[in-house]
Amino acid sequence: MNLLKLFLGPRDLGQTKASGLVIAAFVLFLFALPALISDYEAMNFAYFLANVPLGLSMALIWGYCGVLSFGQVAFFGIAGYFYGMVAGNMVGIPGSEIIGVFTAVGMSVFVSAILAYFLFFARVENWIIPVITLVFTLLLETFLAQTAGYQWRVGTVLLGGYNGMTGIPSMRFFSGDPLYGYSFYYYALGFVTILFVGLRLFINSKYGLVVVAMREDLQRTELLGYDVRVWQFGVFLLAAALASFSGILYVQWGNYITPTQLGLVAAAQPVIWAAIGGRSSLFAVFVATVLMTWFAFTLSTQGNQLSLVFIGAATVVAIMLFKDGVVVSIWKKVSALIGADRKT
Amino acid sequence: MDLVPLLVSLLYQGLTIAAFLILCSIGLMIILGMMNIINLAHGEIMMIGAYVSTILVSSGLPFFATLPVCFIVGCLTGYLIEQLFIRHLYDRLLSALVVTWGLGLILAQGTLLIFGPFMPSIEIPFGSIQYGDFTFSVYQIFLVAVAFGTLLGLHILFHKTPIGLKTRATMQLPEVARTIGIDQHLMYSLTFSFGSGLAAFAGGVLAPTTTIAPFMGTQFVAPAFITVVVGGAHNIITGTLYSATALTAVKTPVGMFLGAFAGTVGLFVAALILIRLCPNGLSSIKVFRTR
Numbered sequence A: 001m002n003l004l005k006l007f008l009g010p011r012d013l014g015q016t017k018a019s020g021l022v023i024a025a026f027v028l029f030l031f032a033l034p035a036l037i038s039d040y041e042a043m044n045f046a047y048f049l050a051n052v053p054l055g056l057s058m059a060l061i062w063g064y065c066g067v068l069s070f071g072q073v074a075f076f077g078i079a080g081y082f083y084g085m086v087a088g089n090m091v092g093i094p095g096s097e098i099i100g101v102f103t104a105v106g107m108s109v110f111v112s113a114i115l116a117y118f119l120f121f122a123r124v125e126n127w128i129i130p131v132i133t134l135v136f137t138l139l140l141e142t143f144l145a146q147t148a149g150y151q152w153r154v155g156t157v158l159l160g161g162y163n164g165m166t167g168i169p170s171m172r173f174f175s176g177d178p179l180y181g182y183s184f185y186y187y188a189l190g191f192v193t194i195l196f197v198g199l200r201l202f203i204n205s206k207y208g209l210v211v212v213a214m215r216e217d218l219q220r221t222e223l224l225g226y227d228v229r230v231w232q233f234g235v236f237l238l239a240a241a242l243a244s245f246s247g248i249l250y251v252q253w254g255n256y257i258t259p260t261q262l263g264l265v266a267a268a269q270p271v272i273w274a275a276i277g278g279r280s281s282l283f284a285v286f287v288a289t290v291l292m293t294w295f296a297f298t299l300s301t302q303g304n305q306l307s308l309v310f311i312g313a314a315t316v317v318a319i320m321l322f323k324d325g326v327v328v329s330i331w332k333k334v335s336a337l338i339g340a341d342r343k344t
Numbered sequence B: 001m002d003l004v005p006l007l008v009s010l011l012y013q014g015l016t017i018a019a020f021l022i023l024c025s026i027g028l029m030i031i032l033g034m035m036n037i038i039n040l041a042h043g044e045i046m047m048i049g050a051y052v053s054t055i056l057v058s059s060g061l062p063f064f065a066t067l068p069v070c071f072i073v074g075c076l077t078g079y080l081i082e083q084l085f086i087r088h089l090y091d092r093l094l095s096a097l098v099v100t101w102g103l104g105l106i107l108a109q110g111t112l113l114i115f116g117p118f119m120p121s122i123e124i125p126f127g128s129i130q131y132g133d134f135t136f137s138v139y140q141i142f143l144v145a146v147a148f149g150t151l152l153g154l155h156i157l158f159h160k161t162p163i164g165l166k167t168r169a170t171m172q173l174p175e176v177a178r179t180i181g182i183d184q185h186l187m188y189s190l191t192f193s194f195g196s197g198l199a200a201f202a203g204g205v206l207a208p209t210t211t212i213a214p215f216m217g218t219q220f221v222a223p224a225f226i227t228v229v230v231g232g233a234h235n236i237i238t239g240t241l242y243s244a245t246a247l248t249a250v251k252t253p254v255g256m257f258l259g260a261f262a263g264t265v266g267l268f269v270a271a272l273i274l275i276r277l278c279p280n281g282l283s284s285i286k287v288f289r290t291r
Helices: A002-007 A017-035 A039-050 A052-064 A072-089 A096-120 A128-145 A182-204 A206-216 A218-223 A228-254 A264-277 A282-301 A307-321 A326-338 B003-035 B042-058 B063-084 B093-115 B138-160 B162-172 B174-179 B184-209 B217-231 B236-258 B260-277
Strands: B128-131 B134-137
Touching: A002 A182, A017 A039, A017 A182, A017 A282, A039 A052, A039 A182, A039 A228, A039 A282, A052 A072, A052 A182, A052 A206, A052 A228, A052 A264, A052 A282, A072 A096, A072 A128, A072 A228, A072 A264, A096 A128, A096 A228, A096 B260, A128 A264, A128 B217, A128 B260, A182 A206, A182 A228, A182 A282, A206 A218, A206 A228, A218 A228, A264 A282, A264 A307, A264 A326, A264 B093, A282 A307, A282 A326, A307 B093, B003 B042, B003 B134, B003 B138, B003 B162, B003 B184, B003 B217, B003 B236, B042 B063, B042 B093, B042 B184, B042 B217, B063 B184, B134 B138, B138 B162, B138 B184, B138 B236, B162 B174, B162 B184, B174 B184, B184 B217, B217 B236, B217 B260, B236 B260
Parallel strands: none
Antiparallel strands: B128 B134
């Protein structure tokens, strides 16, 4: 089958049917998980899944396209806030949550397009993009942190300054019940699975080849007849859209968002998931995102002050010692042992 | 209101903003110009400088005597970072960037764990003078002198000394510089520690004007990065100077009418437009190039 062949393509782990089964088993395990855990635990676990699109967006832009962006959490935050503003003003109207989702993604992509226009059409040097996106994230956090007070409101929704926006409506399909527990878990998992499979098909297609080619050598790609400015622009927008899905899932999960979620520290998260997983493998980043958020969640619920030191240290160690990422390294070791996978 | 004091006040505001931008960015600029690496722990190294001077002042040392110590501590920190981490990542620049960022997180959170969230602030030396309807802080004028003095000193260092010649040679064509016997790795570690030293010095000298806290580095990061992006890596001194001038011309009026945060947003917008017009930075414009 053509799609299966594309799915097992050359630009991610799992290129044979046997190793593709491992990936399928992982996803199936996630689908079967609610049978083992309670409604409440399923809701907690959905939080780890909600972060996956953000991790995938980092893999796409940094791992596959070779453009390091610290702006992914900003697009996450923009989407979260816009969903809150739109859905929060239309409480009770059937379908308002779905309108909120589309507006939120649209606004994130719109903002990312402005940034991407200035960055990619200027053909800036490689180091400028992380710096500019980092400053953007910082400014957005600073701006939102000072929006306390009644004058900062959109319709009936308060932006809330440093305490953030609260009471954001949960996901609901038209006049159904708000999703919680098992139902939210499956909603998030379905969302994430579609994005993962879709992105994997994209990256293994001939379009994905152009994306990877730009990472390897921008000039050569251009000489092959591709307008790299337009391509980078497009990939940046796609990554922003992915990050915004995470933002939407997050606010639908927790019903609130604060400027901290898109701050400097939060910006570290997707970078570390990508670095630890192995940034040029979607599957590895998927696994690393779930495991790392689980780990960070456990640390922070125990009120551990050291968690930031851990995050920083883990980043440094992952970059210094595991050039390809921890998950990818383990995968390669194991598959070399049993001779299951072709070399990636 | 008289016109002359108003103009003097405008000049004062412009110069203090320019001095702030120069002090924040110069250490970063040196490392970038030489090694093409952005040190994302830059804000944290400035924070270390501020902490060193605060701790020494509260243990009885006069403020100005602490500044050389800031510089030395910064140099040592930079040297360690270069030796332990950056050295191994010369062929992976984006990874080097991520590593410095991880280090920045460790430094900031580590400081919070060791010293707690607050430090006593340093009293601003010198007091102030009155002219017309305006009050000017003498220390801010001193900072202007320090900033431009630093640029002048660097100009002499880079253009009038043998080590400066070697530095510029390595910046321009590292391979050729190696063939005539310049130790490139040595130049890189010297540059990284010197740049970090300047950053810590800047942190120390700016310490009296700000609150001392573990995450204080973030307030320097945005102006410093914007200055560096606009200036470009072609010439450290002219790059910093032109960039600081252009950004001051934006920030002074915007900040005056709309407040400090709008001023910083103005900087960001100006940076986006300037890199669109001149992607390699102002120092790459032919008229300005002096190298």
